[in-house]
Amino acid sequence: MPHAISPIPTQPINSQIANNAGVEISVLRLDLMHPTVNGNKWFKLQYNLLAAKQQNYTTLLTFGGAYSNHIYATAAAGNLLGFRTIGVIRGEETLPLNPTLSFAAQQGMQLVYVDRETYRKRHTPELQEQLRQRFGEVFIIPEGGCNLNGVRGCTEIVREVQTAFDTVCVACGTATTLAGLTLSLASPQKVFGFPVLKNGDFLREDINNLLTQYLASDLPAPYPTPAPWDLVCDYHCGGYAKVNEQLLAFSQEFTKIHDVPLDYVYTAKMFYGVMDLIQQGFFPIGDRLLLIHTGGLQGNLGMREKLKQQSIVNSW
Numbered sequence: 219m220p221h222a223i224s225p226i227p228t229q230p231i232n233s234q235i236a237n238n239a240g241v242e243i244s245v246l247r248l249d250l251m252h253p254t255v256n257g258n259k260w261f262k263l264q265y266n267l268l269a270a271k272q273q274n275y276t277t278l279l280t281f282g283g284a285y286s287n288h289i290y291a292t293a294a295a296g297n298l299l300g301f302r303t304i305g306v307i308r309g310e311e312t313l314p315l316n317p318t319l320s321f322a323a324q325q326g327m328q329l330v331y332v333d334r335e336t337y338r339k340r341h342t343p344e345l346q347e348q349l350r351q352r353f354g355e356v357f358i359i360p361e362g363g364c365n366l367n368g369v370r371g372c373t374e375i376v377r378e379v380q381t382a383f384d385t386v387c388v389a390c391g392t393a394t395t396l397a398g399l400t401l402s403l404a405s406p407q408k409v410f411g412f413p414v415l416k417n418g419d420f421l422r423e424d425i426n427n428l429l430t431q432y433l434a435s436d437l438p439a440p441y442p443t444p445a446p447w448d449l450v451c452d453y454h455c456g457g458y459a460k461v462n463e464q465l466l467a468f469s470q471e472f473t474k475i476h477d478v479p480l481d482y483v484y485t486a487k488m489f490y491g492v493m494d495l496i497q498q499g500f501f502p503i504g505d506r507l508l509l510i511h512t513g514g515l516q517g518n519l520g521m522r523e524k525l526k527q528q529s530i531v532n533s534w
């Protein structure tokens with residue numbers, strides 16, 4: 219598929235903080251893979267789209283919030299690969315459309331709005347049946363691409379990385395990406411996940427469930443046992459899609475010094491957490507860190523608008 223750039227670039231980060239702590243940092247730039255279909259969302263989509271094609275579906279239906287990177291990527295990938303797409307969006311329609319939804323609509327995605335209560339039923343067979351009755355034969359991809367096909371795609375993220383590394387760091391929403399990563403590393407390589415939601419510890423059970431189901435399936439795994447993983451739950455900065463002054467300041471500074479743009483919902487929080495942990499001596503001397511840039515930069519447009527309205531940020 220649409221890897222415009224292959225292999226995916228790995229960018230070394232020359233950081234005084236890391237030098238002082240004796241650790242090395244590289245960033246795997248999934249954000250650079252393709253102009254619109256990039257980041258971990260492409261990896262989570264690829265085997266879902268393949269399954270849809272093999273089962274002769276012509277329409278994809280999926281779910282997301284109004285700023286969703288997954289909605290954006292599904293609209294773009296569907297358009298590129300010749301699928302009709304339907305996005306079931308949480309909440310009411312707001313006009314003019316925000317940049318995410320306006321892009322999705324331009325890609326041909328049909329946007330359907332449902333109230334929060336209905337949205338909560340998105341995983342139930344009842345709602346899915348209703349959607350099939352309304353829209354016909356649709357291939358349903360869960361919110362965020364969180365299923366075993368999604369995990370499978372994420373086992374390929376580090377496949378072509380040429381730089382040697384010991385420790386992978388990744389931001390977590392559903393942790394589908396983290397699950398795929400743990401199956402593609404050779405212990406003692408390990409993964410730290412940084413949940414962007416509050417009280418992210420609940421993800422441990424989700425990760426274990428995904429891994430158990432994956433290993434019980436006949437899907438291929440590069441390694442038969444998951445590499446060690448752990449979660450660092452202290453860098454959510456107030457919760458999902460919330461930001462604070464420290465995070466904004468960190469993100470702008472990091473981008474300026476290292477020329478890596480970060481999104482405020484996911485990657486900024488993970489990078490912030492990693493740099494803070496490095497200063498605390500969390501990683502052993504000699505550790506070679508691989509930070510996964512999972513993309514999501516499209517979301518910054520909408521986030522900036524929101525922050526301006528709340529006058530948290532005037533300086534942009």
Ligand SMILES: *Cc1c(COP(=O)(O)O)cnc(C)c1O
Nearest residue numbers: 391392393394395484512513514
């Ligand atoms: C969706 C997303 C994540 C979270 O991925 P999960 O597999 O749900 O944990 C991380 N970073 C970015 C930029 C994303 O868009």
